[in-house]
Amino acid sequence: MKLYDTPSELLNNLNKRGFTIGFNMYGVYCKGLDRHFKPEKFKITEFHRFDNDSDPGAQSIVYALETKDNYKGVLVDAYGMYSDPLSFEMIQKLKTH
Template sequence: MDNYDTVTGALNGLKAKGYTLDFNIRFDKIICKENNYCLNPHEFEIIEVHRFEGDTNPSDEDIVYAVQSKDGKIKGVITSAYGMYADSISNEMIQKLSIHH
């Protein structure tokens, strides 16, 4: 797994590895708006995790996940703030994402 200095660097590096879709967390699933892909926690795996902590600005704290469907056909990224900026998500999604911290 590569190490990246910035969120942008991680996104560019993962895109070069084929993680081209942008997913968003929607409470109990991840969704790609571009093509309406929707994956529940049991339908995808987290392949890489890159955590970034801002030196002085809490809004710079972010996590980048490289995810793919269980069959390997759908690959993309999730960017998610953590701490007080984190979105509301289901317990199942929290468990899925927490395994990789």
Template sequence: MKVYDTVTEAMEDLRKRGYITDFNLVFDSIQCPEGNIRPEDFEITETYRFEGDTDPGDEAVVYGIETKSGIKGVLMYGYGVYSEDMSEDMIRKLGQR
């Protein structure tokens, strides 16, 4: 795994390597233009964690994701104070790496 100093640097490099779709987290799936994708239908291929030195709002995880149908993209998830509600299946999936 590579090491990045910033979220932006990680996302730019992932995009250069073919992770071009932007995924959004919804309660029990990830969402992209092709629709909602359930936890059993995607794999997390890369994970990068960033901790805010002074602002908890800067804490984030960037995931490189590939779906079973071959879509590659990124999901940025802010954890801590600003984290979102999600299903137990999504918690397990995103916490596995």
């Protein structure tokens, strides 16, 4: 797996590979499609963690997601004390990666 220096470098690469939809953590919701995807309806294709020791607020994880009906997008979340609250199902899905 290629390593990226910044989240924006990774997001540009994912966009070129067709991961163009923006998801959020609330049940994996896509505002552009106005659809919620349950954890069993998508897979995590890859993920990248960005650590910034000097600024804990800049720590993030970028997930490349693909739904069972072939939508591809990204989900970006902080981790640690700045992470978004998750459902139990989402925690289980993300924990496997």
